Amino acid sequence: MIHVRHLSHSFGPYWALKDCTFSLEKGDFVFLSGPSGAGKTTLLRLLHGSLSIQRGEVRMADIDVKRLTRQQIPSLRRQVGVVFQDFKILPLRTVQQNIALPLDIRGLAPQHIERRVRAVARALGLDGRLSVRCGELSGGEQQRVAIARAFVVNPQVLLADEPTGNLDPELSLRLVELFKQFQAYGATVLFATHSIDLMRRHPGAHIMRLEQGMITNANWPGAHIFRRPDAMPVRPGASNADDVRADEAEHDRRDGRDRS
Amino acid sequence: MKRILLRLFLQGIRDFGINPWAQASTLAAVTLVCFLSGLFLMALVTLNQQLGMVRGEISFQVYWHRGTDISQIREQWQGYAHIPGFLGVKTFTPEEALEELGKRLGRTSGSLEKEFPFLAEKSPLPATALISFAPNNRNLERWISETTLFLESQPGVSRVVATPLQDELGRAWRKVSKYVMWPSISFLTLTLGLLVGNTIRLSQMARSHETEILQLVGAFNWYIRTPLIINGATLSLSGGLLALGLLFLVHMQVHDVLNFPPLLMEIQFLPWQLMLALLLAPTCMGIAASWLAVRGQ
Ligand SMILES: Nc1ncnc2c1ncn2[C@@H]1O[C@H](COP(=O)(O)OP(=O)(O)O)[C@@H](O)[C@H]1O
Numbered sequence: 001m002i003h004v005r006h007l008s009h010s011f012g013p014y015w016a017l018k019d020c021t022f023s024l025e026k027g028d029f030v031f032l033s034g035p036s037g038a039g040k041t042t043l044l045r046l047l048h049g050s051l052s053i054q055r056g057e058v059r060m061a062d063i064d065v066k067r068l069t070r071q072q073i074p075s076l077r078r079q080v081g082v083v084f085q086d087f088k089i090l091p092l093r094t095v096q097q098n099i100a101l102p103l104d105i106r107g108l109a110p111q112h113i114e115r116r117v118r119a120v121a122r123a124l125g126l127d128g129r130l131s132v133r134c135g136e137l138s139g140g141e142q143q144r145v146a147i148a149r150a151f152v153v154n155p156q157v158l159l160a161d162e163p164t165g166n167l168d169p170e171l172s173l174r175l176v177e178l179f180k181q182f183q184a185y186g187a188t189v190l191f192a193t194h195s196i197d198l199m200r201r202h203p204g205a206h207i208m209r210l211e212q213g214m215i216t217n218a219n220w221p222g223a224h225i226f227r228r229p230d231a232m233p234v235r236p237g238a239s240n241a242d243d244v245r246a247d248e249a250e251h252d253r254r255d256g257r258d259r260s
Numbered sequence: 261m262k263r264i265l266l267r268l269f270l271q272g273i274r275d276f277g278i279n280p281w282a283q284a285s286t287l288a289a290v291t292l293v294c295f296l297s298g299l300f301l302m303a304l305v306t307l308n309q310q311l312g313m314v315r316g317e318i319s320f321q322v323y324w325h326r327g328t329d330i331s332q333i334r335e336q337w338q339g340y341a342h343i344p345g346f347l348g349v350k351t352f353t354p355e356e357a358l359e360e361l362g363k364r365l366g367r368t369s370g371s372l373e374k375e376f377p378f379l380a381e382k383s384p385l386p387a388t389a390l391i392s393f394a395p396n397n398r399n400l401e402r403w404i405s406e407t408t409l410f411l412e413s414q415p416g417v418s419r420v421v422a423t424p425l426q427d428e429l430g431r432a433w434r435k436v437s438k439y440v441m442w443p444s445i446s447f448l449t450l451t452l453g454l455l456v457g458n459t460i461r462l463s464q465m466a467r468s469h470e471t472e473i474l475q476l477v478g479a480f481n482w483y484i485r486t487p488l489i490i491n492g493a494t495l496s497l498s499g500g501l502l503a504l505g506l507l508f509l510v511h512m513q514v515h516d517v518l519n520f521p522p523l524l525m526e527i528q529f530l531p532w533q534l535m536l537a538l539l540l541a542p543t544c545m546g547i548a549a550s551w552l553a554v555r556g557q
């Protein structure tokens with residue numbers, strides 16, 4: 001579903017992403033972890049075409065992203081639901097209007113849009129807030145609007161960039177369950193987060209760790225781990241999920257929870 | 261699809277609210293230019309109609325020597341019909357010419373002779389004829405001089421005056437419109453295009469955040485641009501409509517100002533083709549300008 005090969009990206013002289021290779025199949029759920037500045041957002045932006053690919057290859061749902069012209073990028077984005085780290089919602093529009101946006105641009109019937117928006121809003125606990133302007137919502141509520149907008153089109157691929165960053169732990173857990181429901185229906189989910197707790201609560205999940213633009217750890221064979229000479233020793237048998245999570249916990253302590 | 265287009269259309273109308281001042285001043289400029297063009301067209305239509313009555317007609321006023329045998333002159337009058345392009349001839353025997361003169365002076369028929377009995381015996385006026393032609397000759401100048409020579413060579417003819425006055429008037433008018441009016445209208449239209457394009461770009465900038473989000477959720481470019489182009493088109497169309505309304509008001513006020521003798525010109529309002537052009541031209545210009553403005557993004 002998502003195939004990334006030797007993907008690198010630089011901003012000026014600075015490499016934000018270095019030679020990343022991994023594959024996610026249909027129905028995979030992967031936590032993308034790593035400290036702030038590791039390149040998580042850069043990777044997700046490359047996947048849905050909001051950064052152009054400089055080096056390497058990306059295939060999303062059988063679309064060669066590198067080959068897409070500007071006119072074809074919308075077709076890719078319509079198959080991908082994205083939750084942006086900075087929400088990207090319209091503060092002057094209501095919750096209803098914001099969630100309905102991806103359906104509006106497809107020209108669906110108003111009754112259908114209404115029904116769909118209501119259902120998604122209920123799942124995210126926003127049903128009482130539909131007619132409120134998004135600018136008047138709390139950060140957590142805005143984040144849920146951003147998630148609802150990604151869910152509303154029932155996408156084949158869900159890319160979520162720290163979608164629980166502004167939510168309390170309990171709500172975060174419930175949200176991950178929602179993402180997992182999409183996964184159960186066959187969606188591929190790439191979920192960037194820095195919350196160890198969240199990953200610890202989902203023992204079966206794939207985890208891919210990104211550091212300084214490189215995949216430094218992963219617990220399933222779909223990802224190629226980049227080994228630098230000076231990299232910290234990777235524990236023997238690191239493909240074990242528990243080990244990665246232990247690894248994460250250690251990094252978490254080291255980074256002092258200062259992650260955004 | 262119909263639903264999307266309707267929504268985008270309404271969005272385009274709503275966009276008037278984004279930069280009301282820029283939109284209003286652009287609207288005023290479009291109206292002004294359309295109004296001026298409309299005035300020009302109105303003048304053109306009215307004059308063309310006047311000129312059209314005589315367009316392409318060339319008349320020769322022919323005078324004969326006094327005392328030339330009138331039967332000889334009549335023979336010549338009959339012969340004119342054989343000249344190609346002949347339209348008609350108005351002839352005056354010396355007596356008729358006198359009577360005509362009397363009429364012009366406001367006398368009843370025959371009263372002039374009563375006042376001046378010597379006139380009754382022999383009119384002091386020469387016989388004249390006003391011959392009209394519609395020459396289909398390319399080289400008009402040459403045709404005129406040749407015809408003049410021919411008419412002068414006829415026996416008894418003393419003087420021939422070609423009066424292509426109307427034609428010259430028409431040519432002058434065409435020159436003015438060719439070298440002054442159309443260039444200035446084109447220039448104004450170009451300026452207008454820049455103005456409309458600029459206003460649309462302002463709208464676009466005001467909506468850039470929304471545009472970014474629309475793009476991120478997979479909106480096609482046409483979805484984003486259509487409201488802006490509709491904004492530009494309606495802006496220009498409204499300008500055209502306003503100008504047409506103003507023109508109509510002005511026409512109501514002035515349509516009779518030239519309607520007195522000897523001008524007797526009633527100023528014509530624009531025919532529907534030109535009204536349509538006055539609406540379509542700015543609309544097309546608005547669409548083109550907006551399209552260019554949003555395309556470069
Ligand atoms: N548009 C940009 N211009 C320049 N540098 C950027 C840009 N976006 C990201 N970066 C840099 O790339 C690196 C990775 O950023 P990012 O992908 O946002 O990390 P993360 O999402 O993991 O916190 C950071 O060092 C950041 O400063």
Ligand SMILES: [Mg+2]
Nearest residue numbers: 040041085260
């Ligand atoms: Mg980020």
